[in-house]
Amino acid sequence: MTMPKFELIGIEANKNGWGPVSTGASTDSVVPFQQFNKADRIGRVADWIGIDRFYRRVNDRYNERMYGSAANAGSQFDYVHGMDDNNFQLVDSSRPVQRGTQRNYRARQLQIRKLMQKEQERREQANQAQNLKMKRSIAKEQQRAFKMWQRRGGNARQGPRGGRGFGNERPKERLPSVAVRPEWVVIEEMDFPRLSKLSLPGINNGEDVNDHQYGTLQFYDKGVDRISVKNSAALQKCAGLFYNITTTEDPIIEELAQKGVGNVFATDIILATLMACPRSVYSWDIIAHRVGDKLFFDKRDTGGFSNPVDTLTVSETSSDPPSFEGGGINNSKDLATEAFYINQNFRRQVVKRNEESLKMKHASAPFEEQDAGESGTTYKYRKWNLGVGSNGKPVELVCRTELDGVMLGPHGEQQTLTIKAFNEWDSSQSGGVDWRTKLDVQKGAVLATEIKNNSCKVAKWTIQALLSGSDAMKLGYVSRASVRNTAQHVILGTQLVKPGEFANNIALNLDNAWGILRCIIDSCMKQPPGKYLLMKDPQSPVVRLYSLPEGTFESDHDSSENESDED
Template sequence: MASFTLPPIHDNPGGAWGPSTSTLPEQFKFKDIPYAPYSKADKLGRFADWNDSQAGAGVNQTQAGVLGGLQGQSAARGPGGRRTQTQAQAFGSGSASAFAYFHVEDEASFSLVDNYNKPTAPRRGGFARGGGRGGARGGGQYASNARGGPQRGGGRGGFVSGGRGQGQRGGRRGWRDWEKNNRTRESSVVISPSWSMLEEIEFHRLAKLRLEVDEPVDLDSYGRLFAYDKTYDRITTKNEKPLQLVDRIRYNTTTSDDPIIQDLASKNTATVYTTDVILSVLMCAPRSVYPWDIVILREGNSLFLDKRDGGPFDTVTVNENAADPPQDPTPPNPQDKDKPAVPETPSINSATSLSLEATYINQNFGFQSVTEGTAVDLAHPNPFYGPDETDPLASCGYRYRLFDLGITEDEDIKICVRTEVDAFQQGANAKEGQGLVTIRALNEFDPRAQGAGGAPDWRAKLDSQRGAVVATEMKNNSCKLAKWTVQSVLAGAELLKIGYISRATPRDNTRHVILSAASMRPSEFAAQLNVSLNNGWGIVRSITDICMKLPEGKYVLVKDPNKPVVRLYAVPLSTFTADEDDGEMMFGEEALGDATE
């Protein structure tokens, strides 16, 4: 027969609510421990606080930490799947606040490294959990990029940040950053402690300058030009043509060594004297990433902008503006005694190797794509070709042009520029400056190598999707293409020919094939590249004004290797002389000679 026994009742005669402590059974040995309810979703706090005088001491405090240490500011599920704070505070409130989880203490030693806005709501498909795949299959999401603008995640790959990423197609900012080589670059010239820095100009200040310049005045022309071979415009990936090694001589003399410029300077023809190669670097300075330097010589009322022999002006960069540009191997550390001081073997896809390869390709493509049977002599012969020279000259014409940089009619600030053209169109009057052509070449090395910048395979995409190839090159080589366009505009060329040249095999940097050639008008191409000539002339005028206020002497304008800054240094007159830079000049000439052989 079922029975029911009443539990014992422990009465408290004192009148207080609850049983007295003297009548409690022995099993209630934790009677002095404060009660602290917790939830399974609460964050784990500290088990014991030995520095809190109000929390007790000894074993009782440790036991209290075990019971109350899980209390924290939990977040329970609310309507619509969101987590709320109100329920957690009510459930977890108690007397064990000494063991609560405090968010501020855990992150006191951390610093903010990324402050871009995370998406608050998906475009469609309901709520997306951070840490999951977020977004519907058919609807994309917008994620804020580094500049604060929307970035399309799109479709099945449109995942929000915080989970498995944004898929392999779109990717996300900072993806696989640990695999990227964020090595700092070295300066193009060693900054001596004896140099004194006079000016420091940030690129964002240079980008705001504007100056309108009228059409130039042609002073004289020198050299011999060959006609451009139109058969190269009909080359496709189906009938590719091998790139040949053509033995020709072409001069790239600096400003101060040019006898024509020296003669013009003796007549006070202009205030500033330079070449189109040097001037294009200065006009496109805000786009540059790699370091460079310009030697400035102030003599009387004249200013000469020079380059160093074997410096960055003698080679062509590759993927300078890519998000992950090519890198050079790490130089050995002489202070590291554990590792031998053996330099790492440079790869054919390193920055220096690719630069020499691109220089070799540009020279030979320009030599090969002209017809030497049709030649036009300009007003004067080549000023750098001596009577003792026997090697054949390359097709090259020098045009000395005068630009007026004066803002008002009273200002007499002119710049004399030696410009170069590579060929002329058949049937045009090249002597009168008509149908002039400049020839350049883009090169593909290995689409899967580090520093390729996500370029598509040219053999598969160049004929069917040329726009995608051009857009990628405009992104990865923005500075190089801008300089080529500015040089064509300065020379007064009607066409800019760009060849697309790839390696015969990705692992061999000595054999190349011509896949295609494109023609474009420099002014129209400048608009596509968003190149502002007025901004470039504004930069030139500002640097001229700064240097003309300085006393006579030698100065160096240096681009910082890792920051968008240019600095102007005052240097001794003996700097960069032949005796001082003999070893450096020989190294540059030998390296360039080895690449062209």
């Protein structure tokens, strides 16, 4: 088999120009002629690789006008695949997703959300600040209105109840602390508006009388401060004795009077009742004994702790105080008894009773029972100089004060404590706030409500702490375990305040308090020796000074009659 012969086609060189030589028909048919550029003109260089199709020039329109379009130049020499591209179709005709662009979009959306959240938080903070400012303003206005209402007599002049449309309803009748007898003579009337204007500045903090300090103080248990609404603790029934010996029955005061140490004698609760009398609404009474050139402020012997001076009133200054009469567990007498036992148990529970205690110069007071154990209370006898009286002699006040505990300060120093407790009985009836929902987050609001509803009691507590020279006051919040159960209680929290700062917070003016006491002392010292009675009128903001016949409140018949009048 012979192999085909391979012969090269002859190519002629064009020596006289550019491009192939067109000498014969055979050459033109073998090598097709393609113009170098469509509508080729003189001056245009052949474009073999089609640069115009890949790079755009600034003068594209000029080149197109002068030399024609180069989009299809040299297309006969392009490589063409054997497959027919016109019949090819993609399976997925959707637009491809650009991953980088999607990530940028999400980042921008997240940034926008953060900016919107910050803006929302800023607006909420601004609204909260404005609301807090408004609440403070409202609280100040309410406190100002309450003071004005109290100066005008409180509920005593309140007419039909609250102005709520009960025109035919009479105001609540408050009973006097003791029935006034016809033979009692009114010597003087001291109204609260006049007493509220008095002032006696420059009274010092008092000084201890020699070594007359009696009793022991237990250290405060700081674990109690961890108690909260969510971590409440049951109020325990703590055994112990409580002494409320009045002035004339105190052997220490009798000894000091005989030695000439002072000429006015009283206990801290009696002085606190007199100094805070413009805040009182309920009736109370105090006996004044004029013996020689001395004055003794005393309490009536009512048996137990039912004396109105010792009573811890509940919601006394509230806009809707509890009723005096009627059944149920929420009358004023039962609430006062409940508050008394709560305070005594709380005072003993929050101290370390079985550990080392702080002993005063004398282990116990002379009026304490020797075999009854420690009472957990320290008695300090203190003295104040109230200036010169109308007779030219100085007015020297001697008072028996009490302390409830001791604690270590931030630098290890010992700080004496006055321990008291608020009690929640029924927030729906007392007009207060629910402690279980507000105490942990709004303790200030709860305290403000208690100050408003118990203005007189809180003022008396503060004055007692100031008279005793206490470094701090520990306040407890005790609530009923059930609204209808008065026997079981729980501790929901505690709070520590300084007596001086707390007095300013409750608008207690000490200069005015000393002025009221000095006015009452002067009124009594002007009288001849005898027995007198200071009583707050149950319906009017007035304290009356009565002259009592000899032997009043001393016979068994009088005592039983007075007790029946109170009931």
